[in-house]
Amino acid sequence: QVQLQESGPGLVKPSQTLSLTCAVSGASLSRPGYYWSWIRQHPGKGLEWIGGIYHSGTTYYSSSLKSRVNISLDTSKSQFSLKLTSVTAADTAVYFCAREVMAGDSSQFDYWGQGTLVSVSS
């Protein structure tokens, strides 16, 4: 069974870097056909896709966040990570990691982590 689990600090100071890791079990990060994404949700608001990474290391990012985001993959540890620099209170949100499965002419985010709340405050 595929499981994703986010981990990282729940509190980050303004101007610092938010760092989160998603540990994946039951699936191989080096297998083609999967895309590993980060999504966030501001309190009481909708879902915002942050970016993601393929098994090859190719990344895509949100247009509004791409200047501050880096996503990386560590297949040896079966995890992928998010770094968001120069955070402000506007980055306070629940952060989810998720797997996108691509099969033929369809895609879906089929497995999600439970989400982790990150607050930005001094």
Place this chain on the structure above:
Amino acid sequence: DIQLTQSPSFLSAFVGDRVTITCRASQGISSYLAWYQQKPGKAPKVLIYAASALKSGVPSRFSGSTSGTEFTLTISSLHPEDFATYYCQQLNSYPRTFGQGTKVEIK
């Protein structure tokens, strides 16, 4: 970026009602659209993918359809456990984008 406009943002309905949520894409996305259900404090769960394919294990009262750049999620008869927020998402191109959500509440 492809914009997805969901309507309505909020709807109030009775158990047993037929409910329809619409998602309009700002440009063509073929059938690369998924629908998710999210309950408070939980991660979203996929209901429909490829615009109209029902995810295994999802009740058949959920269905999806498409006409051009307009996509529809229908719940044929609302059950108590269906009260939640629903999101559409396009997976045609990067960046992936979500609709703003539709909250379905009990009337």
